[in-house]
Amino acid sequence: MSWFQFVVKVYYDMPRIEEKKLLKALEDAGLKAVPFNVTREPLPLNGIEEHIPLIRAVSMFKSLYTAAALEANSLKPINSSFTIMYSGDKILTYSILASHNIPIPKTIVSLNGDSTVKAYLQMGFPLVDKPPIGSWGRLVSLIRDWHEANIVIEHRSMMSSPQMKAHIVQEYVKMPSNRDIRCFVVGDECLGCIYRIPQEGEWRSNVALGANVKKLEDSCDACELALKAAKALKGEVVSIDLFEYQDGLLVNEVNGVPEFKGFMRATGMDVAKKVAEYIKGKVKR
Ligand SMILES: Nc1ncnc2c1ncn2[C@@H]1O[C@H](COP(=O)(O)OP(=O)(O)O)[C@@H](O)[C@H]1O
Ligand SMILES: [Mg+2]
Structure with missing residues (x-):
């Protein structure tokens, strides 16, 4: 010592x-x-x-x-x-990503029930509705018809905070088998990416909801986009979630306090060690 x-x-x-x-x-x-x-x-x-x-x-x-x-x-x-x-507020995340010309899912923001009906009409079903703040897939809803739409609008109108009353209305991006891609960035380095594959009967790919994880062998394109997103948000230790879309990729989320047990399981990489080495590098400078 x-x-x-x-x-x-x-x-x-x-x-x-x-x-x-x-x-x-x-x-x-x-x-x-x-x-x-x-x-x-x-x-x-x-x-x-x-x-x-x-x-x-x-x-x-x-x-x-x-x-x-x-x-x-x-x-x-x-x-x-x-x-x-x-990164903690998805409306702010999407706004800053879009302002940096980073591709995101087609998105409409609405701040109360009346404008949400208009947003749903503009987007068309099926669509995804989620509040700006949240994690682990909570309150992220797939809406296929007006019956489901009215339930979500009613439930969200009962929430007390203005943030939770706001709706992010999004195109439902049909990724292959609903999987998404998570990349992990530490400093200027992308450690790699994994697929998160929802378990049977679930459409959301959160590990907290039981998703399986698998290493992405060729992660060049995903890493390139993840690094751009990390830079736009000035993130030092962040994870970035991507959707496969047509022939390209979209950024869905940036996590500023990222969990990494699923990433470690899929890649075998010691993420904590990478973070510690990065911090040690800052001390030496
Ligand atoms: N627009 C969308 N199209 C398809 N699936 C989506 C969409 N938005 C979210 N999802 C699914 O729901 C999951 C949780 O949504 P997300 O926006 O990441 O919120 P959270 O912060 O709760 O993880 C995503 O990992 C993805 O599987
Ligand atoms: Mg997520």
């Missing part, structure tokens, strides 16, 4: 397997890894000693506010509040 170890604090709310692996990998890389529970400890906006913050709270707002509070201390969290905010 060296006489001086640079401190990396891992800011979490619910420790998952990823956070445990990251803490161990950071220690293995010779850094001092300190877990910090953002639901138990307050965050002063000044006076925090120098360290590298790794933001890993499951809650998007806890991650966002933690990153912002640390930036107030002139620290540089991975990822930044910009990346977490823009």
Whole structure:
């Protein structure tokens, strides 16, 4: 052990397997890894000693506010509040991707029930409706007719937050067998990509919903697009989800606090080690 170890604090709310692996990998890389529970400890906006913050709270707002509070201390969290905010809200994600000419699914945003009816008419069935904030496939709905449409509009109108009342109305992209592609980016490097294949009877490809994972052998095109998306969102450690569309690819999502157990299972790659090496590289500079 060296006489001086640079401190990396891992800011979490619910420790998952990823956070445990990251803490161990950071220690293995010779850094001092300190877990910090953002639901138990307050965050002063000044006076925090120098360290590298790794933001890993499951809650998007806890991650966002933690990153912002640390930036107030002139620290540089991975990822930044910009990346977490823009990746954590799908309306912001799609807007910034589109403004960088990065291909996304055909999308209409509507902010209440009346305009959602018009958005559905413009899009045509089948379509996908999802709220701007969410993960693990929750509230992501496939709508095939007005019966399903009215149920979704009614349920979402009952939600209290303005974000959850907003609708992202999207073309239903029929990917081969509903699979999608997840790529993992660390710094300027794309570690590779995997297919996420929904289990029988499920159309959403979230690993949290039981999707199977398989390594993508030729990931050049996917990686190229993933790196562009990561750059648009200024992401340092991000995963990017892509849809296969006609002869090309579309970006569906950027995750600013990415899970990676499925990616590790499919690729055999030690993602936590890659992240720790990347952070160590920043300390040396
Ligand atoms: N426009 C779409 N067309 C087809 N499938 C979609 C579409 N949008 C989402 N899905 C499916 O639903 C899953 C969850 O949607 P996503 O937008 O990634 O939200 P979450 O943040 O909950 O993962 C995606 O992985 C994909 O399988
Ligand atoms: Mg997703």
